[in-house]
Amino acid sequence: MSDSFTMNEAQPRLLDTTDQGLIGAPLDRPEGALKVSGQATYTAEYHPEGMCHGVLVRATITRGTVTGFDETAAAALPGYLGLFHGPEFLRNPAQGMAGKAPTQPGDRVAYHGQPIALVVAESFETARDAAARIVVHYDEQPGAPVDPETAPSEEPDDRTVQGDLDAAMRKGAATLDRAYTTPGHAAAAMEPHAALAEWEGDHLTLHGALQMIRYNKAELADAIGVKPEQVRVLAPYIGGGFGSKLGISAEHISAALAARALKRPVRVVMARQTVFDAILRRTETAQRLRLAAETDGKLTAIGHEDRISNLEGEGFAEPTAAATQFLYAAPNRLVRKTISRNHRTPSGSVRAPGEAVGMFALECGMDELAETLGICPVELRLRNIPEKHPETGQTFTAHALAQALREGAQAFGWDKRTEPGTRREGEWLIGMGVASAARTNMLIASSARVTLTRDGALVETDMTDIGTGSYAILGQIAGEMLGLPIDKVSVHLADSDLPGASGSGGSFGASSAGSAVFLAARKIRDELAKRLGCAPEDVRVDRGQVTGDNKKAALADLLVEPIAMEASIESGETAKTHFSSGFGAHFAEVAVSEITGEVRVRRILGVFGVGRVLNEKTARSQAVGGMIWGVGSALHEELSHDPRTGHIVGRDLANYHVPSHADIPAKMEVRFLEERDDHANPIQSKGIGELGISGAGAAVINAIHNATGLRVYDFPATPDKIVQGFMEHGR
The missing domain is CATH 3.30.365.10 (Aldehyde oxidase/xanthine dehydrogenase, molybdopterin binding domain)
Incomplete structure (x- = not known):
């Protein structure tokens, strides 16, 4: 049996009443032993x-x-x-x-x-x-043409123009107009x-x-x-x-x-x-950020323009300003993109498309504006959180930015932050930085089949697991709904003969495929209620027992034959009226050598509102992975192209630098806020992995400024750029 569910309204929190203890638990990945022992076949x-x-x-x-x-x-x-x-x-x-x-x-x-x-x-x-x-x-x-600066370019029609940015810049009590560049990434x-x-x-x-x-x-x-x-x-x-x-x-x-x-x-x-x-690379970007604010820090204007690149005929355009469109309020707004059509390796999605590089400009710009105004960078962000989506007028669903900033600042010891360039430990200058985190949350059409037998349950969908924990999470959802221990749930994934899911991408996989599994399991619960003789809303399935309306039966007794249910989910009217995003805050502390320009990240804290956490262990792993990638974007990663042919040089992991263990602090703390997003999907969850990278690098860059007084606008902040900054400032 199969049917489709369209997301049109806020959803009841059924998973808050099932009480099996599986949802949110930090369970191991069921395939983990196979992977570490070499038995998982790639x-x-x-x-x-x-x-x-x-x-x-x-x-x-x-x-x-x-x-x-x-x-x-x-x-x-x-x-x-x-x-x-x-x-x-x-x-x-x-x-x-x-x-x-x-x-x-x-x-x-x-x-x-x-x-x-x-x-x-x-x-x-x-x-x-x-x-x-x-x-x-x-x-x-x-x-x-292989150089994005000189290659022919075009401008898509999807620009945002609200109010009069130029007039607001002229009138602003404090303004910022900066150019930033990010290199390509692999x-x-x-x-x-x-x-x-x-x-x-x-x-x-x-x-x-x-x-x-x-x-x-x-x-x-x-x-x-x-x-x-x-x-x-x-x-x-x-x-x-x-x-x-x-x-x-x-x-x-x-x-x-x-x-x-x-x-x-x-x-x-x-x-x-x-x-x-x-294979598709992340495009390089050239960005111009303009901000204007009143003396109290309220933004009056936001302008974010960027140039990216791709091959002729390719429709993908890196959404660099994606977070800029909704993260902060301002009546005068301009978002505009230019696409350079050059003959380099084509560009496409790389983890957290848009926000991963666009938030360098936005969040470093906010930090600099806060300094100009003499306002705490955390406070400046708090004063500019919009009540509704500033461009579309949509109502925000669960919105945790303010809570993440406040709780993160307290937990990190933000009140101990000093003036730029004033904290020293020998040759090392110490500083703290902050940045907001934001990543749009999406629901993508997905289907799944769940079969309940006397021996347990089987989950089937063509959803993939790219190391993110799909096998664990989908099993936890089914077990929670059907009153089964996790070792009684089998999960079969990544076979195109199975019901089609969203796939892994955009941080929407767990919520989309997970919602389909949830709905299929809910239909099994409805069938169990029918067999027991109670109303569907009254049925409880708990550790092999089915109860409801003062009736009780062993689950095995109701399963004379297996129950197989298939369900599908897709976005609907809710997506038109409400805007769902993950929000959070990154805090970083760095030490910068005044002699070599080396940057050492000493500690990082990420505080995130991601709706219901489905598995605390895999969720934390995703957040930490994103934060590490943020460090890499800030300090290490950089594709280089031969100016004659456009081809990539440094095309292996010996020459394309990514963070090693020595580059990442032992103290990487992740905190998830208690949150339910009732308009996101039936399981009230939101994406995690890409939220973890969005803004993380900017927090590191802002910490470098607090440590040294230097501003970096061309990323990554490699030692040569830091040393050059010291020389230009007479240090």
Whole structure:
């Protein structure tokens, strides 16, 4: 039995009455032991009989046309099986939730490093050697624009203009007009991108490192020219994604095409350098932030303009100013975007798109404005929290920013913060910084099936787990609703033959897929009430007993046959009238060497309002992971591009710097506020992971200013920039 639920109103808090103790509990991930013991099988670890290996051949020009391939040297290698290319190949990966094939350019090259063919051989080593021996002939078009500052640009129509920003800037008692830059970022998940394709007749089974199975199945079918029902996608374990595995990419299509031609399974695993070159990056940004305020700190104007980049024809545009649109009130507002159309690796979603880089400008700007006004940075933020969405007029759902700022300041010891540049420990200057956290919360259409038997319950959905805890959380929801201990609940995920869920992305997976599981389990409770003979609202299922209306029965006695229920959820009218977001506050303390410019983060506190916490352990892990990424964005991470060809240099984890253990303080504290968001979804929860990164880096940058008196506007704040700042200020 299946039905669909549309989110149109505030939802009752059923999970506050079930009393099983599973929801919110810090339970271990059920697959954790398999992962740490090497028994969880990832895509690159499958090895079916007859499998052969593929290695991608990539373009060595920036723009032009492939006119031919010379296989002579490659074909001489023992075990060489062939070269595959053609119009079905992908220019770049599909954007998240595309549900259709991305651009398939045929023989056209749009960026240096673009996958253009696949070599297949009996062994990986032979395929790798053969790929290096393929001679590619091009008709090159020189002069391809690769610099976002000089490449042709366009401005989308989705700007925000309210009031008169320029007039407010002229009249403001205090104003700020600053330019900020952020470099490109790579997702660089621990597990490289991989695919294993196997055909049985005209049906394809693909094992893939993919985040959104429901959409990926449709994308894959569209790309290779078959019906969706001829495709099955499996991704039970994924070693991180962070947006880079939202849509299908070259390895999936090339493996499927080669396997169909050879009538053998084909596995394609990208080298780390190929992942950097050919998988969507986070765009670099150039931002201009303007703020105006009265003497009491009330903002009268907010302007946030940014330039990002992507390939021609790509619809994705980094939503840099996403948080700026609702975080603070101001009657005069301008949000405007420019897209540079250059020939670099295409850009797309990387963890916390928009807010992760846009909040550097907004939150560092607020810090500087607070100093100009002589107002505490925490107090300035508190004075500008809007009552309703300042652009749309929507009513906010649960809104925890003020509480997070106040409780965070008290817990962190904010009252001990000193004037900039005045606290010293030897060569080390010490400072504290703060930033707000905000990340829009979304509900994405999802379905799930729950089956209750005398032996326990089974949860089935094509939802994925990219290391975030889906297996644990969905099992906890079902167990809580059906009165079962967690070891009696099995969770089957990431199989496209199962009911389609949202997938992992946008921090909406747990709430969306979890709501579908909740609704399916609620339907089972309704059926149990019917069998017991009581009203659905009166039924209780507790540790193997079903009660209601003074009636009682053993759960096993009501299960003469299993009960299987399927349910779906999607957003509805509530999304039009109410705006849901996670909110929080970041506090950081840093030490900066006056000699070397090194920045050491000494402690970080994140306080978050995320609705109902479904699993305290996995939730904290997500928040900490986001905060670490914030540190990396502030101090380390930076893609660099060759100015001649546009291709990425420093394309591995030896040269693309991310935080190590030594860069992250032992004291990383996370506090979740007690909150229920009744308008978000039936389980009152909100996203966590991307909220953890949004604003985190700005808190570190603001702490650097408090320590040194220096302002950094071009991120990351590497030691050379700090030293240069000291020199310019005569220190």
